[in-house]
Amino acid sequence: MILCAAFLAGLAVLTIEIVGVHWMAPWFGASALIWSNQIGIILFAMAAGGWLGGRITRKKSSLMPYAAAFLLIAALYLKMGEWLLPSFASLFQPEGLLLEEAAALFFSGSLAASIFFFALPVLCASLVTPMLIHEHSTRIGNVGQAAGEVAAAGTLGSLVGVFGTTFFLLPFGVPSTLFAVTLALAFAALSLCRNRLVLALVGVLALTSLLVLLYPAPAFSDLPSQAKLLETRTSSYQTSRVIEQSDGTRWLQVNEGLDSFQSIWKPNSLFPGGYYDLFALAPVYANARNQESFQAWLLGAGTASAVGPLTFPLGDSCKWSVIGVELDPDVIELGQKWMPLPEPLAQNYTALPAMDARAALRVANPNSLDCVLLDAYANQFEIPVHLASVEFFSEVASRLRDGGVFAMNIGAAGRGAPFLQDALCGTLSQVFADLRVQRVPWSRNRVIFARKGLHLPPLAGLSALLPSGLPASLGASCLPGQVVDGAPKSYCLLLDAKNPLISLQWQAWWEALS
Amino acid sequence: MFSCLLLLTAFFQQPLDDAVSFLTWNDTHRQTESLSWQAFTLVSAGAEQEARSVIRQILVSSPDDPDALRYSIELDALYPKLHSEVLQRAFEWRSNFSAAQPAAVQASVSNMIQFLETETMRRDQLAAKRVLLWAAPLLGLSSLIGAVYFLSRRFA
Incomplete structure (x- = not known):
């Protein structure tokens, strides 16, 4: 005993x-x-x-x-x-x-x-x-x-x-x-x-x-004002919940939630808003708009909020397929139930549950993808370190065709944000021929675009490359004042063996009460 | 002919219809528009840097331009750290210009003021929590060490 x-x-x-x-x-x-x-x-x-x-x-x-x-x-x-x-x-x-x-x-x-x-x-x-x-x-x-x-x-x-x-x-x-x-x-x-x-x-x-x-104690943090809780689930990874705002917009939030979201869904709209809308630029920058076929992977797919904007610019006759990798199967299920893709999009979208993004990407054929999008935030604040290194970006580049585009969402606030952005951009510049950071209007987010082997299209004349129907705010994000082109002059290189990303990210977020 | 049609189409499209019309407006028409209209369109689309540049130009020649001051307030309200200062400017704007403005603009500024007041109060309450940052862990650690000491004395 x-x-x-x-x-x-x-x-x-x-x-x-x-x-x-x-x-x-x-x-x-x-x-x-x-x-x-x-x-x-x-x-x-x-x-x-x-x-x-x-x-x-x-x-x-x-x-x-x-x-x-x-x-x-x-x-x-x-x-x-x-x-x-x-x-x-x-x-x-x-x-x-x-x-x-x-x-x-x-x-x-x-x-x-x-x-x-x-x-x-x-x-x-x-x-x-x-x-x-x-x-x-x-x-x-x-x-x-x-x-x-x-x-x-x-x-x-x-x-x-x-x-x-x-x-x-x-x-x-x-x-x-x-x-x-x-x-x-x-x-x-x-x-x-x-x-x-x-x-x-x-x-x-x-x-x-x-x-x-x-007499159980309340188990979850407060909802945003005027929001309605639709469903909550707890998995080994996190606690997830779907909430509905007063205008019908639905958010998937994880853990502490606050004013942040993991995925967004708007009824009757392909464009959820925020940084998701900017992902529509990825196929444009990859010059994939008029191709007969298009293949993309979403790493950190969530409920597939990016699929609508990503595929919007493609031609009507384009045969496209998007694969989304999402670690938490509960998130995929909640998305299918409460934040579903419209039927034509759902047919061409495949979700890979319970897989790490980097490990999953190795399944893709080399030089086969037009776009890879990365939106994998762990715990609100952190890009996983193994998804932000020279080695990982090299793996991404090996799966992209020449001219393919890698797009990455980064969210940061405060004085440390530029250091984080520079570290990511500098590291990307070791692998990709050209890169561009675009500020998301009304947001603390940025989207980084990086192109393999070729330059990104210049901002001047970009309107000729875009389809009609994209949100006006996306156009605003393409103005010179919202864009930083090229690699930074000095930065902290991120490697698998030596990656200060966690401290850089916390440095960027450590602006609480001043 | 084709380029004329294109220009005509662009002319009849509002700049905020979509991204193409906005960028076309920016590339071909913006410089011919009034600064005030430029500022309005840029602020509405979320082009912050360009909007601030235009607002600065307006304020150089007309420091008391009510629209430029209002747009400036709207843009600065995006930054929580500026809320106290922006609130003050919003009050000044309301007392100086509100009476001559359309009802929609007055309502917009009133909503802005309400939001800023709520946010300022919230941030003040949040700042008061600063003491928790160090007090709570310190109290916990002291209690834990105290409990260990007490138990060691009790059972020693």
Whole structure:
């Protein structure tokens, strides 16, 4: 039973670590800094718990009741946190918070939440380990063997916790995962001791669980004003929701949402607005408008918001196909249900779910694609680093035909934004013959266009290349004042082995309250 | 003949109809239009840099041009950090020029002022949260270390 308790305690610690970030994601997102906060605090709590457990074993003779009590305290604290964390997290997300104001609040808030809600349960689960080793060594007569067996059991439990949480528990939602952790801790406690104190604590835990079930705390951040929630889903990747604005426009938002969106859909319009409309320039720049066939890939396709603008400029007789790669299958399903493509477009669009963009792109034939669009933001703030390096851009270029165009959305605000833009453009210039950055009207976004082997069409006379019916704001984005042509003079090169993109992005977003 | 037809077509198209008409207007007609009309069209389409350049030209010769001042306010309102200053300018504009403006323009400026007031209040409340940035993690860490110390003394 000692090894069983060690196994379950290890399982609980890793499950708390993983589910904690998913639990906080609706308020703080799940970016790399949030993960760092969580892992750092968990490790600190494990160290403190181990030290404290060792001190307890020096002075107490009968340790199992204490071990059981601490495991139950961990479970109880977690249950109370399930009710309190939403209110706590909301302190760091005042009404109307904009994405560009949120970075520092998210970092600080997630750090504080990790300390207040996850450190103590992990500390309690960790301080039983020295007690278990002490008890086990007393029984088998060898400290080293006991330490090894308890450590192995705990680590195996952690292993099961990692895979079990991601693949089996989180798809059922955060509350179910927390319930599983609570059960594991309670079972571990009961396996060690069943005295009156322990049974009383189990009773309190059961009662608290019932109360939390009957009176759940609000689980998600506030909707934008006048918006209606259509559906919410939680996956191993993120929490997603579809909301409908008063004018019928629908947004797909992930995690903390705020004023940002992952995808947009407008009824009766191929042009969702924002940076999506500028993707209509990609086939124009690739000189693909009058081709008989057209092939493109969307990396980070979401609900395929880019398909309408991307294919609008193509001729009526053009046979086109677009493949969209999207990591989260829930996003694709939500898109098909609430943000569907019109039927003629849906027939020629194929979604590849549950695939990483870079790995998926290797399936495309070399020199076969007319356009590749990249709109893969992880956690609102971050372009994944493996999708922004010389090596990745080279892979993209190898799939494009000569003259093909790569387009990339970047969103950034604040003083650091130019450094981020320059790093991406400079890195792209190592691979592509010509590039252009166009500012999206009324937005903090830019779209970078890069062409393989050939120059982009000059801005002067661009109107002759465009079809009619494109939004006027797209025309505005083509004026010289909204455009930066060519590579920057100095920049930070992004490589797979050395990529400061995360710090550049956080530097760009770190403009909260000044 | 073809180019004449094209020019005629462009002439009868409004610049904000679509991207082609906007760019055609910009390439062929813009320089012949009044600065005020240029500013209006550029602001409406979202061509911020070009719009600001035209607004500057207007204000050099007519510092009190109400339309140019209004467009300038609209463009600066895109930047949250400027909201307090823009709000002040919006109040000044309303007291100086509003009475002589069409009802639609007056309503537009009133809505702008309402938005800026709400945003300014919101940002003030947000700034007050600055203390949370360092206080919450510090309090949490202190509590955690305190709990460890307490437990070590309790069970030592």
